[in-house]
Amino acid sequence: MEAFWRRNSHVEKERHVKANARDYNDKFSYADNHIKTSKYNVFTFLPINLFEQFRRVANVYFLVLLILQIIPEISSLSWFTTIGPLVLVLAITAVKDATDDYFRHKSDQQVNNRQSQVLIRGSLQNEKWMNVRVGDIIKIENSQFVAADILLLCSSEPYGLCYIETAELDGETNLKVRQALTITSDLGDITKLMDFDGEVICEPPNNKLDKFTGTLYWRDNEYPLDNEKMLLRGCVLRNTEWCFGLVIYAGLQTKLMQNCGKTSFKRTSIEKLINTLVLWILAFLICMGVILAIGNTIWESQIGRNFQVFLPWNEFQRSAVFSGFLTFWSYIIILNTVVPISLYVSVEVLRLGHSYFINWDRKMYYSQTDTAAEAHTTTLNEELGQVEFIFSDKTGTLTQNIMVFSKCSINGKTFGDIYNEYDQKVEITEKTACVDFSFNPLCDRRFKFYDSNLVEAIKLEDLAVQEFFRLLALCHTVMPEEKSEGNLVYQAQSPDEGALVTAARNFGFVFRARTPETITLCEMGRAVTYQLLAKLDFNNERKRMSVIVRNPEGQIKLYSKGADTIIFDSLDPSNEDLMYTTSEHLDEFAREGLRTLALAYKDLDEEDFDVWMKKLLFASTVIENREKQLADLYKEIEQGLRLLGATAIEDKLQEGVPETIARLSLADIKIWVLTGDKRETAMKIGYSCNMLPDDMSEVFVISKHTVQEVQQELRSAKEHILGLSRVSSTGDVEKTNMFVVDSVFEETIIAEYALVINGHSLAHALEPQLEHVLLDLACLCKTVICCRVTPLQKAQVVELVKRHKGAVTLAIGDGANDVSMIKTAHIGVGISGQEGMQAVLASDYSFAQFRYLQRLLLVHGRWSYFRMCNFLRYFFYKNFAFTLVNFWYGFFCGFSAQTVYDQWFITLFNSVYTSLPVLAMGLFDQDVNDQNSLRYPCLYKPGQQNLLFNKRQFFLCMLQGIGTSFLLFFIPYGAFSVMVKEDGSNFSDQQTLAVTIATSLVIVVSVQIGLDIHYWTAVNHLFIWGSLTVYFAILFAMQSNGIFGIFPSIFPFIGTARNCLSEKSVWLVILLTTVVCVVPGLVVSFLRADLFPTLTDKVRHQQLRKREGPQEQNLRRVRRTSSGRSAKAFSHQQGFGELITSGKNMRMNTVPSVSSPGRTPHSSTWIENVLKRKNRVSCANDESTGGPENSEIAKQTPKQQHTD
């Protein structure tokens, strides 16, 4: 775990930082705040870049070839055949590297040049971020990023409190409180700060975001420091005018940068396969070399020895064996084109092109934030077509992280839906007119509500409605902030509460101010102050919170909100009818994936309350068992409540999330949710985005604290699944047939189970002895949700799957807490827009909305994979066909390494004559268009199964290439053995053979690519016909009189093309060769498509038939049908209420303290509730609405919900 993030190797045992003492701090030479991610500068670029390029095996291989070619005895080709392409490759790569580095320089510069206010020599001066140094005191203002890791000294708020948003760091958007040491909190002005000369001794830089230990030595006193006093780089200051801090860690040593991890070089599986294949080809090359070398030895000893009359041996070549040895090297040079250097360049170009297509896709452009999809790496595109596991963050990725008050049920009546004149529910869209809140001057303009009935009810002064909103305005822990008259800003610990209070505000019950003892509302324009008598705080066992207030009339009221089950249990029996109605409403809300709360109130007797209050005061001083006693007391008074209604908050999923998930699971992609959020929230989202559908037979929740317990739970869950399936399988086998494959059962198993695992259990489960159990179980389940996980754990889960399943993983997230997982997964995707840029910068792809993932994978990924595979198949075929002709010729030229072709042809074949058509194919080819790719997610499966290019496919195309080379040589051979020109002159010479075979080859590979292309655009036409034209143009140009006159020894083929291609018989040979080379492949592919059509073939046929037909949307919006109502989530945090009632953060109060972090919930009882309630909801969830015929069912679903 440690090793995973280990970066800095130099040892720093302890850090000494003295405020306002640059000279002192300079002694330690700590890292400054300058950030450098670039690799080169102008001078180092060439040497370093070349060095890096020559670390690639391929480049070294070509360099070795080049050196071999310089040795005259071996050289069978001129040096230019290799150096041209090599220089081209190096140049292209260098340009690309330089561009990348330029952008890194720019981004570095931008960050480094941000302005920050630093206290230097008695005054605040604007300094660039990069000039901030350890030991400096800097000032941060509201909404500014913190430039370095600083120790909070003082702030504009009382007691040195300040609020920060840590979204960049851990992805949590709720505000956090930080508090300065009391001793430093009054250093509020510059002169005092100037005199501050405390020294901090603390731990060396590390990556632990939530830990800091150190001591401040000042005025001969020691003050312990912890994380609560630190502001880390990347945080944003909120609701605090300003604060001052002492820089402890800067630049690369900040926790943020330490957490960035090393950018590991990601490689796709295809690339690895290519590398393996290249090694195989090398072995094959060596084999051929050996065969030909042996042939040469035999030939030289049998024939060559006697042929010395005309061709004497060289002086040093006195034995046939030595000649064989030299021939071996010569053949290695000739046959090297089976591993063409242009392969690597072409692959790079293709990927770059595919990346651009992703960048250019308008269907992945989000207009609201003006962000287009962006491919940051150009090396992973084809891997997008092979993804099997998706690891998704929740907040900001699946959800918008915006809570919206969307519906409510008041006194048995629902509000929030709108109906048209035929009493049918109308879908709410952006165009729907929303309620006008202009009657309320204090309203929040961003709040939107569509059902005007509720406003009518308010205006009619319906008592229940008034009480409902009064409750919402009173019973919460929100802090108000009124900057100017009427400009209210709420500081909510949880977005849910914020949403509820904002709703109350808009409906005329404006929460305006609070003191520890009072709450001031503005009820329908009238200021009312309530006395806060008691606050029965929320915790995860109680699952509710209540306040007891005295209204101006002197009545004491208890307002309670909480989980429906809990509230319903404590209702007064007289409320039963209302309870049933409300319960139905709650079910309906829950089916729509809303987060629900039930609201209830109660009038209290003055006397009863006094008695209870006394008991409470007593209980709160008890030392033993205080919590329990308090809880009992709370429970005692929260009885006999009167139900007011229920609220439904939408944790707004991003648009299209359920559809995307449904579609991706149809493509056999498993989606795991890894979130730092609480289990309830996580599961709620699971329900609302169809990951935990109703027909899920069991949800296993692992939430234990010790290794043994976790192990036991994992084991029993696994046994449960396997045991059940065994029972059912034996039954099935008896009933149906004996030949059922196991995997079929595995499929059925996967459809039914879900695993939810907690962070602390995960810590144990990820240990080596348990990880296999975890993985097995997780893979048996359809859905896996990990909640309360740390960034590191996210990475570990991804790593686990990556390591043991050998599947392609994709991680998608939006916050800095997802960075580790994004970097670990094969492919990292960042959601840009919501929570800062960390994830986006670490990611390989980024876009604004989760739903674009389906297009990225099912369209772009699939195409990329398809194109890359087609490209590779054709490329290998082409090069085998091209090169092996030389092998066959070896048998007829005394194994002397004589090439069939002109040297120029060898130089230009791969780079000029055939590169563009195959590039065009690799860039533009589409077997199935994008609509159909999305419509039939099953088309994605061949990628996951690696079907389009694997070792078998490689052998097939190699075989085809070898066959073609055989025919390419032997048909001209047959014809040329007795060939005579039309004017009788001899015509069976080498140069004619070379031109004939070369022309046949170019035509054959062009025809073959024509057959391989599925999508003939104008570009394909241009490139194919263009390449043929260019071939003939260059052929005639290089064999023209003019160029021969200038370089007679370089272009010895003068006139061959003219003499050769003017012969009818040559064209007959070329035609014959072409037909014979192409027909076998054609027959095979026709038979395959005709007899065993793949889904792709079928879709293509269909596409052809109804090219113009309208495309119906087969996957309609999948409506929520789950009954996960009791899985309702509270985003409350325990302890915050305490902070408020105690007044610790109120300006007039005295004792400052620190809020305790929220505790993790333990109970798992509600899961049983889920299972119990499961039967109550009968609405079938037809999730797998795949075919168009299913859309009918999808349309009916909402209706059914109503009748339900």
Add this chain to the structure above:
Amino acid sequence: MMASSYNAKDEDGHITVTGPGGGTLRSKKPENTAFKQQRLPAWQPILTAGTVLPAFFIIGLIFIPIGIGLYVTSNNIKEFEVDYTGVDMSSPCFNCSQNFSWNSTTPCTCTIPFFLEQPYESNVFMYYGLSNFYQNHRRYVKSRDDSQLNGDMTSLKEPSKECEPYAYHDNKPIAPCGAIANSMFNDTLELFYNDPNGTKVQIPLTNIGIAWWTDKHVKFKNPGVGEANQNLTTAFQGTTKPLNWRRPVYELDAAANNDGFINEDFIVWMRTAALPTFRKLYRIIKSPSNGMMPTMPRGNYTLEVVYITTMSKNLRQNLFNQLNPDYPVRSFEGRKRMILSTISWMGGKNPFLGIAYITVGSVCFFLGVVLLIIHHKCGNRNNSADISN
């Protein structure tokens, strides 16, 4: 690392710091072009029975007639071949190839009679054929200097290294250098018609027009052409003849336009054969101008092969086993042939192409039938009917 997320955040209505470059208002929305959206209009061919099967039949129907035409044409070409290597005791050339004394200066001549069954009309082409002769060996192929052969004076005096070991002799540059030139075929073949009345008429052989025009006029040039007062002898001054040659290169032919590097026999030889068994055009027998008589009427003919000692004494001694005085092919089991042939529109006799075309055509037609049957029996005709997810 954190880039410009400043302006992305605008919560609570606070005015946020405008990041650098925040003034650019151009939308990042990608352009809606067919190219960028991958919607380029395209032809999407599919291999269907409707397209593939007719293709096979068409190929069959085109190839079979071509094949028959080629086969018939090839069969109509008359060709006569004589092997005069002299391996057998019975061969008339056996004596010459075995017993010819190398220190004799008189050439040895062997006479081979043959009978032409059919008259040969129009131009008749006379080839010499060699087999098992590896003119395509890499070291042999590159052993030439094209600059020198193109008349370059520098290369004439300093032949390319590629020509080694035939670049210099006795410190003089060899012209033409290299193994190809050195091994030039030098048997002299003469044809006689034995008139039925008993007279032996020598058939006139033309050695002009046997090389490619481009070779003769572009690729090969004598050095010093165009310079005043320069004849070939002076142009080649300071060079020496190839070791195997009897005469220097400027004495290859009496005619000035066929002497030196542009000697057509030489050019023909220099165009190296692709395969170890090859034939090269030796002479043309022009058809008589009146056109009434066949060029070579049916009857008896005699081929006279004149062997000329080609090798120097030294070399002969080095190669102790090479005692053949004629153009030496027997050491490596080579064969020498003389071929007489007429030609047609498709060149010389070439049964391979015709047969190959007929075969391929028939196979394609047959495949078409087989595929048709397979398609009808078990082909998946309702392809898209059962698309399921």
